[in-house]
Amino acid sequence: AVRCADGSVVRAGRLLIATGLVDELPELPGLRERWGRDVLHCPYCHGWEVRDEPVAVLATGPFAVHQAQMWRNWTDRVTLLTHLRPLAGEERELLSALGVAVAEGEVTGLEVTGDRLAGVTLAGGARVVCTALVVGPRFTARAGVAASLGLPVATVERAGAEIGTCLEADPVTGATALRGVWAAGNVAAPMEQLAGAAAAGVRAAVAINGDLIEEEGLRALEAHRAAGRGGGGAQGASGRS
Missing domain, CATH: 3.50.50.60 (FAD/NAD(P)-binding domain)
Structure with a gap:
């Protein structure tokens, strides 16, 4: 029974x-509210909708570089946000060879304009433009x-x-x-x-x-x-x- x-x-x-299952997301203000809309995970599920748009990948685990490579199939405007995960030298070289930009520093928040993601802000005050943010949930x-x-x-x-x-x-x-x-x-x-x-x-x-x-x-x-x-x-x- x-x-x-x-x-x-x-x-x-x-x-x-x-x-x-439950998607356990990184602790980041505003992230959960955008989940499934313009905060995404799977390029095979959501890639078409954001093709050719600026996409940022939030590095939260060992597969961040791989995620950046996958999303590069949909757009050549990919930025990897190192966040709290330092990159190894070989990873940086690979991303550079693929034309993937790297933004250093902790991500502190999301910028939303007109109910659409417009970018993310970093701890130092810098802003990275993106209309889709990729995260790797648990x-x-x-x-x-x-x-x-x-x-x-x-x-x-x-x-x-x-x-x-x-x-x-x-x-x-x-x-x-x-x-x-x-x-x-x-x-x-x-x-x-x-x-x-x-x-x-x-x-x-x-x-x-x-x-x-x-x-x-x-x-x-x-x-x-x-x-x-x-x-x-x-x-x-x-x-x-």
């Missing part, structure tokens, strides 16, 4: 957890329901760096370590996009349906055998009397 926030209880023979699985069932939540790493958490589940069927519980979508695969997450839901649904069919068959067989044994015994007793 699952208890909902309003106190109601839902009972079912199987449970599919598809609670998604992907944290919404695993409250899973945790209440005692299911393990794993750390997700990429190139040796932690990028978030996920609920452990079979990558094909979505089955978890707990009998009768499946997981699908970003709660189990944080890097998955919409189409892949939806497909995972379909695969899990097929697996759940198959499991229910198998259980139904076993119960029917048990009932059939039990009825057969009972009927045979009664007939035998009647024949001897």
